Amino acid sequence: MDEVREVSYNYLSLVNSNGACPIVGLKMKKITKFIIAKRIIILSIVGGAIYATMYYFNINIGYLVLFGIGTGVIFGKVFCRWMCPIGFLMEMIMGGSKQFSSMYQYHKMGCPIAWASGLLNKWSIFRIKINKDTCISCGKCDKECYLSTIEPAKYSLYKPTKQNSGDAYSCSKCLKCVVACPNGSLKYKI
Numbered sequence: 001m002d003e004v005r006e007v008s009y010n011y012l013s014l015v016n017s018n019g020a021c022p023i024v025g026l027k028m029k030k031i032t033k034f035i036i037a038k039r040i041i042i043l044s045i046v047g048g049a050i051y052a053t054m055y056y057f058n059i060n061i062g063y064l065v066l067f068g069i070g071t072g073v074i075f076g077k078v079f080c081r082w083m084c085p086i087g088f089l090m091e092m093i094m095g096g097s098k099q100f101s102s103m104y105q106y107h108k109m110g111c112p113i114a115w116a117s118g119l120l121n122k123w124s125i126f127r128i129k130i131n132k133d134t135c136i137s138c139g140k141c142d143k144e145c146y147l148s149t150i151e152p153a154k155y156s157l158y159k160p161t162k163q164n165s166g167d168a169y170s171c172s173k174c175l176k177c178v179v180a181c182p183n184g185s186l187k188y189k190i
């Protein structure tokens with residue numbers, strides 16, 4: 001669990017950096033990019049640690065559900081793509097093939113953590129937020145987001161007339177949108 005907290009802490013502190021110093025800001029952006037690029041490795045480590053802990057200490061699955069929902073209250077739907085052992089297996093099985101990648105979402109249909117934390121995306125303490133004063137409407141965030149790519153008429157991260165992709169049920173906090181923003185107008189923060 002310490003590993004989970006440490007990863008979350010490091011991750012959030014990086015994403016929340018306002019980059020006041022250009023050198024520090026650039027470094028932070030590089031590190032954040034690196035962490036997001038290595039998400040699947042982090043998922044395998046954290047998911048493996050969670051599975052091993054549950055197996056070793058014979059922990060009831062109900063506690064894992066409570067933990068997953070708790071992370072939803074604070075961070076939104078982070079559990080699926082950053083912590084879930086089953087999510088990792090599904091990504092391994094389905095993610096490698098274009099033919100099956102679209103089926104990834106189906107394994108979540110019976111998962112209470114996915115349901116609860118997805119619905120909590122709208123109200124979680126940490127959320128993806130835009131600074132409208134600095135946004136230059138370049139659209140790079142939307143191009144990186146699978147939600148606004150699949151349903152451009154419905155979702156956007158910067159167009160005020162559309163639903164915020166980051167608040168949508170299906171946003172699993174991959175944070176590719178945050179990294180794609182060229183001037184830090186998009187942040188994952190309180």
Ligand code: SF4
Nearest residue numbers: 145166171174175177
């Ligand atoms: S984190 Fe950003 S890019 Fe990823 S699904 Fe959510 S809104 Fe889209």
Ligand code: SF4
Nearest residue numbers: 135136138139141181
């Ligand atoms: S990538 Fe950043 S600057 Fe460009 S539209 Fe999105 S939020 Fe605005």
